[in-house]
Amino acid sequence: MAAVSNDKRPVDIHQSPPLDLSIPYNPAWVKGRTILVTGGAGGFGAAFVRKWAGHGATVIFGDINTEQGDQVARDIQKETGNKNVHFVHCDVTDWQSQVNLFKEAVKLSPHGGIDTVVANAGIAKADILQFPCDLSVAEPKQPKWQMLDVNLTGVMYTSHLAMFYLPRNPGSKNCTPDSDPATAPRDRHLLFLGSVASLAGVPLSPQYAASKHAVLGLFRSLRGTSFAQGIRVNIVCPYYIDTPMMPAFLRIAIAGGGLGKVEDVVDAATRFTADSRILGRGVVVGPKIKLKPDDNGELKYLGEDADIQPSAVWEVYADDFQYTDASVRAIVNSLNAIQKAQGWIGWAKDCLAALAYGVGLGGKK
Ligand SMILES: NC(=O)c1ccc[n+]([C@@H]2O[C@H](COP(=O)([O-])OP(=O)(O)OC[C@H]3O[C@@H](n4cnc5c(N)ncnc54)[C@H](O)[C@@H]3O)[C@@H](O)[C@H]2O)c1
Incomplete structure (x- = not known):
């Protein structure tokens, strides 16, 4: 492999500058946009749908849980008065099912296009790699990689369809950090849900961590080329957050460390979705904590008594293209x-x- 440039010369991948999370954004910038969310019947997905529908976006969401999906769509329509909230049954592991979701979204979109795709659907289960084989048999059974199917193959299908449908968004422009999110609502945006398991190994969940590392690899690779189709990509990597995905044993395992809040994940995803100037950036979201950069730029924990505002959202994987x-x-x-x-x-x-x-x-x- 050729040497890495050490002159810090940025490569022109149309990536936006480091995020300044203290700069406010306006969630109302999503008004008039059409947003497709996978896995929208529960957890983060349902919270995204609720938030964006509340600000006037058209949201089409898919999920395998039909009963809950229908109910969530009805509830959100009622709460927000926004009738442009639609549930479509979708199993992300099934290609044709995802094609159907994207086609329905285009049909239901008031402007005939999709502005943002959120590859959110994911599962975490007991990992069969932890409980391997019955050693008394002649050979192990072929394993079924359910987490890879949903969290990786499903996300690859979503990304492939996003790369097809986002550039066919009538009236949208190529993404650029110079856009004005207040006046240019038509967008081409692909948002990934990674995890802290994208950034670090998870001893009890090797398959989950492998799937989420792969999602990070997908994001980091796509952000180098997607601008050629005018598409911006971003990633949110939550820590353990209080959703139905968190079983009791995991809550016990991280007891004392703190659970993050869904509202902070929604905040991070809304900033990316609403602010069309953000291209190719990633954040982690965890429990609110008081950290401050020292003179070397390293974040230091200042203790709960420190006189600064706590934050739940931090930028990660911001500059690897500068050293590529x-x-x-x-x-x-x-x-x-x-x-x-x-x-x-x-x-x-x-x-x-x-x-x-x-x-x-x-x-x-
Ligand atoms: N909750 C956390 O602590 C946490 C942390 C890091 C990352 N994440 C990631 O965030 C995303 C959302 O997680 P969540 O906490 O909201 O989970 P959740 O279990 O609360 O919701 C996930 C939704 O996806 C749906 N789904 C599952 N399999 C599907 C399939 N094959 N096709 C379509 N829909 C399917 C479920 O029915 C559910 O509605 C996932 O990608 C997850 O890996 C969650």
């Missing part, structure tokens, strides 16, 4: 060159598409 190897840089530079060469042709195509849309020939696909 030559092969990655060559690919990214080529993409930039292609994009530049296509400049005028791309502009003319977009203008024709916008005119066609204006006279009713674009619209729903």
